[in-house]
Amino acid sequence: MSNKRYNEDFKRTIVDLYNSGSSVKDLSSEYGVTEVTIYKWIKDFSPNQQSGSEGATSKDVEEMQKEMARLKEENEILKKGYDHIRQKVDNTELTEFIKEQKDEHTIKAICDALDFPRSTYYETINRVESNRDKENRELLDQITQIHKNSKKRYGAPKIHAVLINKGYKVSLKRVQRLMRKEGIKSIVRKKYRPYPNREKVVERENLLKQDFSTTFVNQKWVTDITYIDTVKDGWCYLASVMDLHTHKIVGYSFSKTMTTDLVIKAVKNAYDTQKPGNGLILHSDLGTQYTSDDFKRFLRYKGIKQSFSRKGCPYDNAHIESFHATLKKEEVNHVKYLDFKSAEIALFRFIESWYNRTRIHGSLEFLTPQHVEDLAKQSA
Structure with missing residues (x-):
């Protein structure tokens, strides 16, 4: 029982059922979760009246406190290591980051935080984009969309095939390289294998004999x-x-x-x-x-x-x-x-x-x- 893992939706659904009138004992029996675990979920996902935030649960408050502590620690680490990291990040990459964030923050604020001259930013964005960079950007947009449409099930070979069908002239290696750079990959999980049947089995006639060839449907x-x-x-x-x-x-x-x-x-x-x-x-x-x-x-x-x-x-x-x-x-x-x-x-x-x-x-x-x-x- 202790080795089972449950996602957030499952936990919240159990709490909703409890709030709708189901007893903890009945929920434990029906869904195979210990009563202690259910009580913990009820505490985690019930509104916290002392949090100062309407609708916030104890778990929400705990998570916010952890996040604030984490951000504070990260900020201190970044301040100490920024000079070293900055040497490995070119101006183009920083410029792209600023362009992505400029709708959320002022360019001045971002440049000040990154210790990046605004004059360098404007100089970089006014440069003419190379044909190769433009192609890679367009290809990456297509790759990302195809991967999303497949619910992240497609890997490089299938994404490459879709791009070819769309008229793009691109090699599989280039698709793999772009995907690897962006961390895009197919989701894969091993399947469950049940225990084999130990009963005695009588041989029967094999008409197929590993001949999978066909000439039409329904053969x-x-x-x-x-x-x-x-x-x-x-x-x-x-x-x-x-x-x-x-x-x-x-x-x-x-x-x-x-x-x-x-x-x-x-x-x-x-x-x-x-x-x-x-x-x-x-x-x-x-x-x-x-x-x-x-x-x-x-x-x-x-x-x-x-x-x-x-x-x-x-x-x-x-x-x-x-x-x-x-x-x-x-x-x-x-x-x-x-x-x-x-x-x-x-x-x-x-x-x-x-x-x-x-x-x-x-x-x-x-x-x-x-x-x-x-x-x-x-x-x-």
Whole structure:
């Protein structure tokens, strides 16, 4: 319990629930937080009547006092070390800083604080900007916007691809250099790996045999299940179905239980949306949900051929496992879902809006899965 970490929104939500009438005991039982911790949050996030600032909590006051002490210490350090630091900062960098701050403070005040002559500032800003500097500035604006639009999920290769598609003539190394200088990088988190199943597994027929080649949509699908943790509802389960031609998630289902119904619903959603013809191969691992009689009957009814990975050989299902790893690194590992419903909405947004229709894929020549599907149908 002591190793759990909670973000500010979670803490404030617990305090709001307490203020709305929920008891500390009930909140502790429902959300798995100790009563002592909840009482501490109530103290931290309740208004402090003695603070002299309306609406300020004890935690706010404590944080303000810490910040004031920190700023005072930093100011003393900067005064002592400024002469040494100033030798490493050129006039252009100081000028850019002053330009950024001139709407907040007077130029005289900034120059005095930095011990920087105003005449030097005006002389520097009146110089003609070099073509290279101008290009770098424009490129950096584009890079920053692309990175922001991707919710910080894109690294240099994908940002470079977007710039090329926009008509910019720029090398990957230049993009990497600009990103490194500005501290722009992709967010990455390792995914959770559950304990492997120790039960005896019976081998089944493998039709895919690591042949991922396709000529059109709805020829080969792969499917798998992954785990999603929530605060209130514990572990929930996402079953996903991917088309190997487009890498699009054509169907999925989210549930509080990992049952055969979960995987049937995911495939049914894919079938109803894609309406595949005869001969479709659906590949999965040897999980009990996929080897169940109910699932096999459902596939036979739909005319879908079933294929299975060999025991201990995950390569046939690498594409769908890669999707689940991406889901964890780019979305799940960065948030704490309060309950099943909040996780369901987040997964919907990630799959439907981001992954299928917005996120470019290096393996698809930096196109989106939906774009690849549209192109395939147009050429049919």
